[in-house]
Amino acid sequence: MAASPRAAKPQFALDLDSAAFARLCAENGPALSYRALFWPHADLPKDLVRWGDHHGTELRRLTLKSRDRGTRSEKFLFALPDGYAIETVLIRRHDGYTACVSSQVGCAFACRFCASGQAGLKRNLTPGEIVEQIVRLGPKVNRIVFMGIGEPLNNYDNVLKAIRILRDRAGLALPASGMTISTIGIPKALKALREEHLKINLTISLHATTQQVRSSLIPGARKHEIAEIVSRALSWAERHSRIVTFVYLVLPGINDTRADLERLCAMFSGQPARINLMRWNPVDGVALRRTDDGTLAAFRDGLERAGIPVVVRDTQGRDITAACGQLWLRDLNGSPLATA
Ligand code: SF4
Numbered sequence: 001m002a003a004s005p006r007a008a009k010p011q012f013a014l015d016l017d018s019a020a021f022a023r024l025c026a027e028n029g030p031a032l033s034y035r036a037l038f039w040p041h042a043d044l045p046k047d048l049v050r051w052g053d054h055h056g057t058e059l060r061r062l063t064l065k066s067r068d069r070g071t072r073s074e075k076f077l078f079a080l081p082d083g084y085a086i087e088t089v090l091i092r093r094h095d096g097y098t099a100c101v102s103s104q105v106g107c108a109f110a111c112r113f114c115a116s117g118q119a120g121l122k123r124n125l126t127p128g129e130i131v132e133q134i135v136r137l138g139p140k141v142n143r144i145v146f147m148g149i150g151e152p153l154n155n156y157d158n159v160l161k162a163i164r165i166l167r168d169r170a171g172l173a174l175p176a177s178g179m180t181i182s183t184i185g186i187p188k189a190l191k192a193l194r195e196e197h198l199k200i201n202l203t204i205s206l207h208a209t210t211q212q213v214r215s216s217l218i219p220g221a222r223k224h225e226i227a228e229i230v231s232r233a234l235s236w237a238e239r240h241s242r243i244v245t246f247v248y249l250v251l252p253g254i255n256d257t258r259a260d261l262e263r264l265c266a267m268f269s270g271q272p273a274r275i276n277l278m279r280w281n282p283v284d285g286v287a288l289r290r291t292d293d294g295t296l297a298a299f300r301d302g303l304e305r306a307g308i309p310v311v312v313r314d315t316q317g318r319d320i321t322a323a324c325g326q327l328w329l330r331d332l333n334g335s336p337l338a339t340a
Contacts, residue, residue, distance in 0.1 A: 011055075013059050017161075035170060038171055040135075041060055072092050086148070087148060099145070102125065106122040106149065106150070108220050111220075117220070131166060134172070134174075146180065151184060153193070181200055193236055206248050207248055243272050251291065269306045
């Protein structure tokens, strides 16, 4: 007896670039505006909504569950149709708004300083589920960082496709130069990224100068050699004539010794690199301490003396539930909102 066919998953319009959308329209009726796909939900043209209903093509997938407002940032919790949830953060700058978007449900890398990794990886987001986070935040967004829940280079194809949809001139036409991939640095993916023709920005979460310390902070990356991550990232920077940013979270008693500073200077002196020194913003349930001003200043001065550009930052969004993934974990404990 033949197996019964599985129900086909509905097509999601935001997974499509303008060429694929035009092909779908050509197969399924009238030509429709690709740009209108990205309008606020309430303003979607009626012919587009009718077409979507008629052909079983989803126009939206996310449902807003909650918003958490701070003074400079706002965190949105969105439910997905399969019951999982993701979060997106909107950060106000003096010259616009940055969207910090999620790329996966959960994360496989289990960083000690991050709530997202504590429940493990549930699934990748599709390109459209990444794009919709920006659509839902509205047209004021003019920069995007892939720094929310998930490791973007662990969902490489869908993140790259989302970037191409976001910059599609027939749609949102956002410049790639306003987009930043923030990653722990997966060597194989960095090698592939080097060959992409995209003027994005790249930030590597380094956080250690020895393999042993890095493996204790980022257990999921213990097989990724620091030396290879650094050389692949610098190779990307040279290939694209860019500067790559390395983020170093200074943690007392873990990675803040003079030897760490000397190794950082040796790694980056004379290279197309900049260092963001971060100060830990304490989070419930995470046993890491905040560094003092003197240690941060010593690292900053040492790097500057070595000719390495350096900035000092606090972890973002201190005024709301701040750690990446923390809202998601607090509200949902890493579980689906409801059974699909
Ligand atoms: S910091 Fe990034 S890579 Fe690490 S667990 Fe969180 S989401 Fe994953």
